[in-house]
Amino acid sequence: MIRNGRDIATGSKLSTQVCIVGSGPAGITAAWELQKAGIKVILIEGSREYANYRDSWPDKSLLYNGVADGLFATNEPKFLIRPFPGQTYGAWERERFYGGTSTHWGGQSRPLDPITFEKRPGPVDPNTGEQLPGFPGWPIKRQDLDSYYSRAARLCKLHSDNFSADYWASVLKADVPDLDGFSTEMYQFIGGDYLNFATRDFDGTTIGDSDVDVILNASLLTIEHQQGSVSKLQVASMNTDTCPQKATEFTIEADVYVLACGAVANARQLLLSNAGNEHDNVGRYFMCHPLVQNHVINITRNYLTYDQSRLMDGNTTSGHWRDNNGVTVQGRFIPNAEQATKRGIGRCWFWAGGGNYYYEMTPNADSRITLADTNDPVFGQPQTHIDWQLTPTDEQTYNQATSLFKAAVNQLGGDVSYPDWNSINSQLVVNGHHIGTTRMSSASEPEKGVVDENLKVHSLDNLYVAGSSVFSSAGISNPTFTIITLSIRLADRISQVLGNRVGD
Numbered sequence: 001m002i003r004n005g006r007d008i009a010t011g012s013k014l015s016t017q018v019c020i021v022g023s024g025p026a027g028i029t030a031a032w033e034l035q036k037a038g039i040k041v042i043l044i045e046g047s048r049e050y051a052n053y054r055d056s057w058p059d060k061s062l063l064y065n066g067v068a069d070g071l072f073a074t075n076e077p078k079f080l081i082r083p084f085p086g087q088t089y090g091a092w093e094r095e096r097f098y099g100g101t102s103t104h105w106g107g108q109s110r111p112l113d114p115i116t117f118e119k120r121p122g123p124v125d126p127n128t129g130e131q132l133p134g135f136p137g138w139p140i141k142r143q144d145l146d147s148y149y150s151r152a153a154r155l156c157k158l159h160s161d162n163f164s165a166d167y168w169a170s171v172l173k174a175d176v177p178d179l180d181g182f183s184t185e186m187y188q189f190i191g192g193d194y195l196n197f198a199t200r201d202f203d204g205t206t207i208g209d210s211d212v213d214v215i216l217n218a219s220l221l222t223i224e225h226q227q228g229s230v231s232k233l234q235v236a237s238m239n240t241d242t243c244p245q246k247a248t249e250f251t252i253e254a255d256v257y258v259l260a261c262g263a264v265a266n267a268r269q270l271l272l273s274n275a276g277n278e279h280d281n282v283g284r285y286f287m288c289h290p291l292v293q294n295h296v297i298n299i300t301r302n303y304l305t306y307d308q309s310r311l312m313d314g315n316t317t318s319g320h321w322r323d324n325n326g327v328t329v330q331g332r333f334i335p336n337a338e339q340a341t342k343r344g345i346g347r348c349w350f351w352a353g354g355g356n357y358y359y360e361m362t363p364n365a366d367s368r369i370t371l372a373d374t375n376d377p378v379f380g381q382p383q384t385h386i387d388w389q390l391t392p393t394d395e396q397t398y399n400q401a402t403s404l405f406k407a408a409v410n411q412l413g414g415d416v417s418y419p420d421w422n423s424i425n426s427q428l429v430v431n432g433h434h435i436g437t438t439r440m441s442s443a444s445e446p447e448k449g450v451v452d453e454n455l456k457v458h459s460l461d462n463l464y465v466a467g468s469s470v471f472s473s474a475g476i477s478n479p480t481f482t483i484i485t486l487s488i489r490l491a492d493r494i495s496q497v498l499g500n501r502v503g504d
């Protein structure tokens with residue numbers, strides 16, 4: 001069922017078992033799994049009803065705007081609202097629309113690697129000998145997610161939960177390259193019919209036709225909480241004007257609440273409600289996979305055989321491989337776990353034929369979201385202030401990974417050229433992966449994060465967070481497959497808490 005918040009009268013009180021805020025992959029996956037277990041779910045989505053996500057851009061400009069500082073000031077000043085009406089170039093970041101950013105994402109999927117979950121000290125600065133920032137480790141291990149990754153692969157209709165290069169070489173009848181110091185990592189791309197979580201088929205139905213009570217045009221204003229428990233959500237709808245104003249305001253009471261608004265809005269919502277911020281961690285450690293969109297890594301002499309190149313491009317001998325659900329595959333070279341650990345650097349992508357530069361940003365407490373001094377013009381709430389700050393480890397990641405790649409390509413008879421870090425640094429954009437702003441830390445170390453191993457806010461007994469804001473470090477894989485995996489696991493946890501059981 002889908003209804004419009006505008007039809008819910010001011011002063012109404014809705015009640016349910018679980019209320020989920022946000023209809024991207026994080027929120028919809030959790031909602032789907034919970035209703036399958038017979039749990040009563042209300043899913044609220046702030047966007048008004050539009051036929052196309054482009055139509056919602058003016059609303060997004062009003063509601064998501066704020067101040068973008070630090071590296072944003074020079075590289076991506078409109079980060080908070082991209083894309084916006086009239087934008088004709090550059091990165092896309094996020095949507096405020098039914099289906100969230102799954103309305104136009106790429107579907108590129110791979111689990112996080114075991115190394116991402118491990119604590120790693122950073123590199124030593126070659127000039128000063130100083131120990132640079134490293135990677136904190138997660139309070140869970142990769143093996144804790146293995147069975148959930150398999151369930152996520154089935155939910156996303158991937159070809160397989162096997163991502164190894166050897167497996168894909170057997171599917172494509174291709175060869176695995178042996179590049180010294182690098183692993184060959186394979187990415188599956190979800191088929192077109194399964195990309196948009198608002199419209200895709202889940203076992204013969206859409207989320208809107210399932211038992212989930214979907215309410216569009218229902219923006220979370222505040223999370224009301226006392227003595228360690230959330231008591232209700234204050235929610236508002238908008239009228240139909242071109243420059244909308246509040247139409248109605250109502251409350252939702254639930255046994256359990258899940259915040260799934262994306263990593264920037266999750267932090268803002270918690271800050272607006274002064275929730276979960278006892279240790280001043282909400283909004284900190286904003287990370288991404290910084291990207292240079294231009295072709296900056298140039299292969300100047302080839303180093304791969306035809307059958308090795310085919311694996312990296314996802315080709316059989318007769319053309320591009322695609323399965324019945326539309327899944328395709330590609331490979332990347334990534335500094336292997338041994339090299340990344342030994343050097344203390346983040347991991348990054350090298351395309352077989354050269355291309356752009358994309359890497360794992362180092363967590364940094366000063367890269368953060370706070371509330372701006374200005375208010376949004378619709379609900380009158382403080383806007384977002386975001387400050388994107390790299391650390392010297394990011395420079396080391398680039399310098400060391402590129403020289404490692406050049407040496408490995410040279411060993412195979414090829415060659416590569418690339419610009420220096422200063423030229424890279426000035427071209428970096430975030431490009432859609434927003435990570436770390438409500439990070440996970442062990443229940444025994446609440447001072448190090450915002451949510452625990454079960455994604456429950458440390459200081460609130462019935463508020464959970466879904467999405468890449470809970471990642472303790474970014475890893476190198478695109479985040480959404482792990483977001484979906486964590487939401488399946490979260491649904492299991494909430495079912496357990498509510499005394500039910502989710503089947504697969």
Ligand SMILES: Cc1cc2nc3c(=O)[nH]c(=O)nc-3n(C[C@H](O)[C@H](O)[C@H](O)COP(=O)(O)OP(=O)(O)OC[C@H]3O[C@@H](n4cnc5c(N)ncnc54)[C@H](O)[C@@H]3O)c2cc1C
Nearest residue numbers: 022024025026046100101106107108220262432467478480
């Ligand atoms: C161009 C592009 C390409 C991408 N390609 C890939 C890819 O190939 N692979 C990959 O893994 N990832 C990719 N991503 C990233 C991916 O889209 C995100 O990781 C994913 O959508 C995040 O899911 P989410 O549910 O956490 O948040 P979102 O998808 O951002 O959804 C959040 C939802 O919350 C709603 N909301 C916000 N505030 C409120 C409020 N106050 N009240 C009610 N609702 C609210 C929003 O309207 C939105 O619907 C890409 C992103 C972009 C921009």
